[in-house]
Amino acid sequence: MSNEALRQELVELDKKHFIHPTSSLQEQQEKGPSIIFDRAEGVHVYDINGKKYLEGMASLWNVNIGYGRKELAEVAKEQLEKCAYVNSFSGFSNEPAIRLAAKIAEITPGDLNAVFFTSGGSESNDSAYKLVRHYWKAKGKPEKTKIVARKRAYHGVASGSTSATGIEPFHDFTTSLAPGFVHVDPDDPEAFRKLIEEEGADTIAAFLTEPVQGAGGVNFPKEGYLQEIRKICDEHDILFIADEVINGFGRTGKMFASEHFGIVPDVLLLAKGISSGYIQLGAVVIREKLHKDLIEHSPGVLMHGFTYSGHATACAVGLKNIEILENENMVENSRVMGDLLGEKLKELQKETDIVGEVRHLGLLGAVEIVKDQETGERFAEKLTPKIVAEARERGLILRNVVYWEKDTIVYSPPLCMTEEDVNEFASILKEAILEVQKSL
Structure with a gap:
């Protein structure tokens, strides 16, 4: 069975039998699962077709030591x-x-x-x-x-x-x-x-x-x-x-x-x-x-x-x-790589027009999206869902928070991040933000 045939089989079985937590039941029936994961190693996960993603959330804030141990x-x-x-x-x-x-x-x-x-x-x-x-x-x-x-x-x-x-x-x-x-x-x-x-x-x-x-x-x-x-x-x-x-x-x-x-x-x-x-x-x-x-x-x-x-x-x-x-000194690595990632994400305030506050502690952080970087004024339409979708297309998994007045991207990658991983993370997120910014 080809990968695509297997994927289609799994999509139909998923739609019929699998009720997903914290997901849209209607969207699941219309589109099926957004990603079917197949394997994972280090800070990366792979879908059933072999596409590679940097897991910027460590799944649900939890795969601290990384995948494949x-x-x-x-x-x-x-x-x-x-x-x-x-x-x-x-x-x-x-x-x-x-x-x-x-x-x-x-x-x-x-x-x-x-x-x-x-x-x-x-x-x-x-x-x-x-x-x-x-x-x-x-x-x-x-x-x-x-x-x-x-x-x-x-x-x-x-x-x-x-x-x-x-x-x-x-x-x-x-x-x-x-x-x-x-x-x-x-x-x-x-x-x-x-x-x-x-x-x-x-x-x-x-x-x-x-x-x-x-x-x-x-x-x-x-x-x-x-x-x-x-x-x-x-x-x-x-x-x-x-x-x-x-x-x-x-x-x-x-x-x-x-x-x-x-x-x-x-x-x-x-x-x-x-x-x-x-x-x-x-x-x-x-x-x-x-x-x-x-x-x-x-x-x-x-x-x-x-x-x-x-x-x-x-x-x-x-x-x-x-x-x-x-x-493996991962707690200290979280501090060091967290500081490095935080610095690179703060550079996005200068490299884009819509990045507001960037905050982090270790490898737990958030990036605010704003209309006005000086005042912190928000866009009428929430932009982070689009940015997160663009990042995913480019191979970076993130989450967004849009409760209350927030329009926030949140992240918590595995603690085994390397400098190369940090650069990949920051580069993809920058591309995603610039892509959405072009449409404004």
Whole structure:
């Protein structure tokens, strides 16, 4: 069968049977899948016809070590053959889960020492909400139930994590959001203070934030914001949850983004880069005091757990993934290549007429498209969908954010980027922007 015949067969099967996440059902039926991927290596992916793309998003912000690492396949095979899976309920355990929990405790900030495993970011978020509410109940404060999250935040698509997300289209999709979630201004810590006055600190379980907001547009906190929020939480006996599902495992040029801001959250949420997307895995990490308090004040069964919590094969892959990150100095490479890419993208402000602010931390960044570079005025029509489409045609995969007033290109390539990859990325994006600019 020729590649084209195979592609056509797969397109028809896809249209008939595969409901795609976060995709247009109608567009899928009209056009079929936009790309059918076949293989991948390093920072590049290839479609079924052999076309090569630089994966400027590391798929979904998560393939941190890059594609095609046989070490992960080998460790997975070894564990699958030895003991693929045993459950972790009722005190059962396995060596990969134990060792990965210990490794996470070693590399996370401060005294974040105890780990609950999940299969992904949404599960990590929902688990954290339940755990902090249970914590306060165990401490004799069952009225502390509210989760305060920031507007523009993305925390997942399970029932609780959708409700915590501060992006309206995710709310509009469903008719029933979970109660107990409140959203505040994402930049002003005084808005949080005011909310505490209105709601009462005795009703608030936790403040939830991504240190750097990802899917909402790669938004960085204003200087001192997170430190002030940490202070407010301490003053009012409110737990601080850092969602580092996107930020973690070297993405920002440090192992965890919280380190950039000198804060230690009470609860740290992980997924994505924990396994670089090679297998489903996530985690909730809590500080030593919370762990000890739960042991002391909650002596019964912890009535929360997933079938695949502490999955032996997933944890073995996670361990090997972290080993590669450390041994190949990929966190530092993220910082160095991130700075280089950021400099090259800032040059586009001079080389084009429509590039506004360029911001980044490590290999996590955004490029704003504007009508006026001086004032930041936007075009009436969003241009980033066209730019992203042009870049894809030229072999660079990116995403755009057009919520609110934004017209933003976001990027998060694998952390194994080289200078050659950076040059390829910047060159293609420049071509795509200039092509769209010509049509204005």
